[in-house]
Amino acid sequence: MGLLSHQLTWQQAGESDDKLREFFMPALVDLGASVIIQDLERNYLFVTNLPQAWSSGLGDKPSDKSLFGDEIAEKLRVLKDGITRHGQKSHLEITVNSEEIFEFRVQAVALTSGAIHLVTTIVDRSEERHRERLLRALLREVSHRSKNLLAIIQSIALQTARYSVTLDMFLNKFRGRLYSLSQSQDLITDSSWRGAYFFELVQQQTEKYLPENAHLVRVSGDNVLLTPNASLHLGLALHELIVNAVSHGSLIKNGRAVAVTCNKVQANGQDSLEVRWDEGLAPQGRFGDAAEEDNLKAHFGSTVLERVVPASVNGKARYVISKDRISYSLVFPIENMTD
Known part of the structure; x- marks a missing residue:
């Protein structure tokens, strides 16, 4: 057995370097790494597995300039000028073709003879950097959406x-509305942030x-x-409407189904959606005079339904409680919505 140098490298005594090099080549190719070995005078001693972008420049006497061109060669010269001692x-x-x-x-490596050589390893980082850019973009998007969600909350x-007249009333309504947001957000997340389908919402x-x-x-x-x-704001509107329907008790008592529709329409010369909620009241669930109806609307989330939701989707709403x-x-x- 013999130690090739004071580096952590071991080789069976008697094994030829040529034979071992045959094993190094597939390993380097598999790693996607290229290796260049030069002496301190920058003379090329060994080159293998160059990236395709530069392989055509490999001649009888390669150099940084002949392989990589003037601009990259100058950057490498400045880099290598500062590397003269072992270790x-x-x-x-380097970016090539923008992608x-x-x-x-x-790195500088000293052989057992004491001679210093420069070993340059070239590794393709394209895919790794692409993933990093994508991750940064996703993080920015998550940050943006999180701020929007916090503003809604x-x-x-x-x-x-x-x-809300009392703290209990506030907590009860606020918890319900937060739950509504979380449910809508689940649909949005499941669709990879594309949104939510109306029927599922x-x-x-x-x-x-x-x-x-x-x-x-x-x-x-x-x-x-x-x-x-x-999705988030329409989910809030639906939440208010179903809570109102259940709270006044008429929905379950009369057994009449609420009709919820969504239709594409033309409004003000542009493609739009019209969402309707139509709930019939049984005799015992009917309301009295207009003053009573106005009082009920104040308790039935009319601010969310008539102001918050339509303002958030640049729309118009009409909320009517009749007898x-x-x-x-x-x-x-419609904003980037599809069937």
Whole structure:
């Protein structure tokens, strides 16, 4: 057995360097690494597995300039000028054709004879850097969406507090609205942030309050893919409407299904969506005079339905509580929605 140098390298005595080099080549190719060995005068002694971008420059007497061109050669010269003693090392990254990124790692290695050589390893970092750029973009997107979500929560908290007489009333309403947001957010996340389909949004927002009476909400129309913003705010509107329907008791007592529709329409000369909630009231659930209806609207989340939601989707809403029915309509522009 013999130690080739004071580096951590071992070789069976009697094994030829040529034979071992045959094993090094496949290993380097598999790692995607290129190796260049030079003496301190920068004379090339060994080159293997050059990236395709530079392999055509490999001639009888290669040099940094002939292989990589003037610009890269100058960068390598500055880098290598600072590496003269054993163990010194440095690196730089080179971008080729705006997409390929290669890392040049240069280190000084002393052989047993004491001679210093420069060993340059070239590694393709293109895929790794692409993943890093993608991750940074995703993190920025998550940060942006998180800020939007926090702004929505802040708005809900303020509106809920404004129309809550007691702390218990505030907590009850606020928790329900947060739950609504979380449910809508689950759909958005499951779709890789594309949004939520209308039918699924209605089902998700209503099934908690009608676990054994899901048939009391009938959905029809166009099952469009809503944007994330529209999904969150329309989910809030649906939450308010179903909570109102359950709280005044008429929905389950009269057994009449609520009609929920979504249709593509033309409004103000642009493609839009019209979402409607139509709830018929049984005699025992009917309301009295206009003053009573206005009082009920104040407690039935009208601020969320008539102001917060339409403003957030650049739309218009109409919320009507009459003696025999409750209806809500929301019309807003289509933004990158598909069937």
